[in-house]
Amino acid sequence: MASTSVTSAGLRRGPFLAAAGRTGPGWVLMFSGSPWRAAAHRQHALAQELTVDWRVIFVDPPGNRPRWRCTVRPVGDSLWHAVPPAVLPLGRHLPVVNRLTRRVEAALLDRWLRQHTRRLAGDPPRARIVWLDEDLAWPVAARLDPTTVVYDATDLDWTFTRRWNRPHLRRALRAAVAAADLVLASSSALPERLPATRHIPVVVANGCDPHRFTADGPVATALADLPRPILGYLGAVDTRAFDADLVATVARNRPEWTFVLVGPSTRAGRAPLAGLPNVRLRPPVPFADAPAMVRGFDIGIIPYRVGGLVDYVHPKKCFEYLAAGRPVVATPLPALRDLGEPVRLAATATRFEAAVEEELRTAWCPEAVAVRRATAARHSWATRGTRLRKLLTELAELR
Numbered sequence: 009m010a011s012t013s014v015t016s017a018g019l020r021r022g023p024f025l026a027a028a029g030r031t032g033p034g035w036v037l038m039f040s041g042s043p044w045r046a047a048a049h050r051q052h053a054l055a056q057e058l059t060v061d062w063r064v065i066f067v068d069p070p071g072n073r074p075r076w077r078c079t080v081r082p083v084g085d086s087l088w089h090a091v092p093p094a095v096l097p098l099g100r101h102l103p104v105v106n107r108l109t110r111r112v113e114a115a116l117l118d119r120w121l122r123q124h125t126r127r128l129a130g131d132p133p134r135a136r137i138v139w140l141d142e143d144l145a146w147p148v149a150a151r152l153d154p155t156t157v158v159y160d161a162t163d164l165d166w167t168f169t170r171r172w173n174r175p176h177l178r179r180a181l182r183a184a185v186a187a188a189d190l191v192l193a194s195s196s197a198l199p200e201r202l203p204a205t206r207h208i209p210v211v212v213a214n215g216c217d218p219h220r221f222t223a224d225g226p227v228a229t230a231l232a233d234l235p236r237p238i239l240g241y242l243g244a245v246d247t248r249a250f251d252a253d254l255v256a257t258v259a260r261n262r263p264e265w266t267f268v269l270v271g272p273s274t275r276a277g278r279a280p281l282a283g284l285p286n287v288r289l290r291p292p293v294p295f296a297d298a299p300a301m302v303r304g305f306d307i308g309i310i311p312y313r314v315g316g317l318v319d320y321v322h323p324k325k326c327f328e329y330l331a332a333g334r335p336v337v338a339t340p341l342p343a344l345r346d347l348g349e350p351v352r353l354a355a356t357a358t359r360f361e362a363a364v365e366e367e368l369r370t371a372w373c374p375e376a377v378a379v380r381r382a383t384a385a386r387h388s389w390a391t392r393g394t395r396l397r398k399l400l401t402e403l404a405e406l407r
Contacts, residue, residue, distance in 0.1 A: 033061060040066060041069055114151035142165070181203060192209065237371070253280050265286060308332075312339050314355065322343035
């Protein structure tokens with residue numbers, strides 16, 4: 009099992025451990041539904057924020073291929089990345105395989121923690137927060153001697169699988185929620201969709217990094233020669249969330265507008281857009297290149313279906329568009345309805361078209377850009393991190 013060494017000089021005493029009566033920063037074991045290499049999701053941003061007070065191990069979801077090794081490597085100040093074992097394939101589909109994999113995973117991580125903390129100066133930090141945002145990771149909570157269990161509801165995982173596998177994932181969701189001392193939700197529309205809990209879910213919405221998505225900076229060269237105005241979208245073009253029919257209708261009505269859709273697409277998702285010369289589908293870009301792409305937009309759009317399986321989402325692209333100073337036109341997702349200006353909501357193609365036309369009038373107005381940037385700053389990951397650390401400290405004081 010891989011191990012690393014680190015001196016204690018750069019580590020700080022966190023408020024959680026001060027309340028818990030232990031020395032040195034404790035550990036957060038974050039069992040993520042997205043691997044570390046994805047880099048652009050809520051889990052990655054919150055993991056970085058938690059390192060202010062804790063040592064954090066970001067644990068990838070088990071892979072589909074059998075793997076017996078568990079590797080842990082440093083990826084930042086007080087932050088490690090773990091790739092866990094997968095003793096057998098199909099853990100996402102077979103409960104018995106998932107439980108076996110998680111038992112091995114927990115044992116190997118526990119051993120690494122015990123070996124690693126012995127190398128640190130002073131009294132070994134023993135407080136542990138087990139953080140679950142992958143429902144199937146629920147069995148590890150009882151095996152890692154946690155001080156606190158946090159369940160972070162970012163998605164309803166069971167909606168992303170075939171119907172025959174949904175009971176397995178719904179049971180995992182109930183178990184993860186039941187194990188938690190603190191239940192978080194990434195959207196105000198999520199708590200009502202969760203199973204009954206011992207604790208009222210606390211909404212800590214998605215955020216953005218305003219220092220990355222700046223209004224000034226390089227613009228993606230791929231957009232340089234396209235006719236303007238450009239209505240841009242970052243995300244999947246599929247049938248679950250993306251409303252291609254709405255976009256197709258607006259594109260036909262306004263052939264002088266260019267629609268740039270950046271992200272993975274499915275055949276069914278892009279079918280309504282076929283043959284539209286002013287709709288440009290582009291492949292996904294690395295997260296590092298996303299700000300330059302957004303700066304090339306005149307309007308950022310979020311044309312999601314409302315009333316479907318995933319309208320509970322709080323799309324972080326909303327704040328990324330705003331951080332870059334771009335106007336936002338979106339369908340009225342429940343999580344966006346309370347934001348007010350500068351996000352304009354439109355439920356139908358006709359209203360969407362009118363909203364875009366209205367926003368184009370002030371798209372580059374310096375005062376409007378400043379308001380959008382200020383809104384994004386209020387919803388930064390740093391702001392979310394401050395609130396999250398306060399929640400965890402308050403929870404420690406009650407225990």
